[in-house]
Amino acid sequence: MIRLDGVGKDFGDFTAVRELSLEIPEGKTCVMVGPSGCGKTTTMRIVNRLIEPTRGTVYIDGEDYKKKKVEILRRDIGYVIQEVGLFPHRTIAENISTTPKLAGWDDKKIKKRVDELLDLVELDPDENRNKFPRQLSGGQRQRVGLARAMAADPPVMLMDEPFAAVDPITRENLQNMFLRLQRKMKKTIVFVTHDINEAIKMGDQIAILKQGELVQADTPEELLANPKNQFVADFIGVDRAIKILDLFSTDEVMWTEAPVIKKQSMQDEARKLIESGEKGIPVIVEDEQGKKFWFDLDELEKEGSLEDIIRPLEITLDPTNSIKLAMARMLEHNNDAVLIKGEEDEEPGILTLRGIRNYVYRICESSPGEKVGK
Amino acid sequence: MAITLAQFWDNLAQTYGPIFSERIPPLLIQHIQLVLMATGIAIVIGVPLGIILTRPALRKHSQKVLNVVNIGQAVPGLALIAIFLPILGIGYIPAVVALVIYGLLPIVRNTIAGLDGVDDKIKEAARGMGMYNNQVLWQIEFPLAFPIIMAGIKTSAVITVGTATLAALIGGGGLGRLIFAGISLFRPEFILAGSGTAAVLAIIIEKGLSLFEKVVVKERMPLDF
Ligand SMILES: Nc1ncnc2c1ncn2[C@@H]1O[C@H](COP(=O)(O)OP(=O)(O)OP(=O)(O)O)[C@@H](O)[C@H]1O
């Protein structure tokens, strides 16, 4: 656990960080976002004491970090710096082994660890171990920077725009890779980015900074639902509702108990459903070949012939996919629902456009922040 | 009167043969001793001085020290030797002292420039990972600054080979003796042989140091250095 307690930093007359208090629970990721120059890097540098705070202090696992020898403190904190900072005169393996060497590991253990880490960040050890940083692409260098920071398995990681200097596709890959790793490693992480989308994706908690001050620190859901003021709302952007789509997986929004009926007898079966008092639910229709269709029970009441109403269900997604992906697939195929694979022997779920619409609207509506957003 | 090529070579051999076989070798050895000693001492003083002047505590003094060292080189070599004459007298040691002072600047200046030139981000990464200051210096800063420091050492050595010819004026020996003998006896072949040998020596030392650098560094340096 990391706790910043009223931390501040002045450079001469200029206050880079005013007074920051923030708590990052064990194993969680806190993402700091804010415009350029708002003090993100300064805060990071305070946390591993590359600079001394002018005010306040930091507690790591409940202990005032000034009690520790600074070099020892830093070895327990993996630091991925803005612009990577790999040592150009050292090979990839040597770069990664920096902290293990400082910690006095033996060569065999280090060698094993280097290979393990290269595998972890999805770089072929045999191919890359003896290369120099200049022989790698920007994205590969960022992976090595990450591996180097993780090398001695520090419980805390500071990551300053670790994926900034790469194209969007590579960045997405790196983010996903990192999320996979973090699910296993459960490190306590402070992550800095400019990019609110990245923050929403990576963070358990998002801290928005403005000119050295903390404006709001909340879970991504809470932040999107309840931006505290106009600055936060502006920072999140006008597409707040779209961003919410990123936050939820399909299994959180889908219908799990949609009735499944046979196509030959669908008219009768649908009628029975209505008679039994069902309303406003999606119904899955299956024909003899196993092809699936769907309709909404409400539509039947209004119109009449089911044959005209049913729409194909052509797309199947995983329960872990985001509803944004589901939405994108629906738009691509001009569908208005997708099937969601069931876990093992569970029935598949169905996620409808209408379901998403209601879900997102309820989140936005419930928040006073809605009045703030434009 | 036309002379044939064979006659020309004959003449050349007759004039220069004895110079190179008899006069040059002992002087050359003296010269090399002077240069190696002076450059060696300049390195031993200059590199640590440059390192100390880039440490945070002393950084603010680095310009002042550079200015002082600069004077050493701004004064013409001849004048420098003249200045030391009354203080240190004549002979080998005063010559070495003068040459060290003369050769110090490029080494100090390049050591400072090399260390200052190391990217702050890289130093920050090293410190951020928990390296002690001396580890940052020797594992990161120094290897990265090494090519630039070496360039300073090469410059200094080459300058010293030239300046060392002046050592003869205060009894320091070396190839200068032949050159000055040539001047006073009006024997241009002495002047040519002496300065030519010094020039070749400068080239050899330069190439030798480059080779040393290559061996030490192998391919470990970034290409854009
Ligand atoms: N060593 C320093 N001396 C003086 N001012 C500094 C120093 N370091 C940072 N600053 C100032 O403090 C402010 C915050 O800088 P910081 O690097 O923390 O910004 P940041 O939020 O990381 O920005 P970016 O997103 O551009 O990386 C800036 O205005 C910067 O100019």
Ligand SMILES: [Mg+2]
């Ligand atoms: Mg920054």
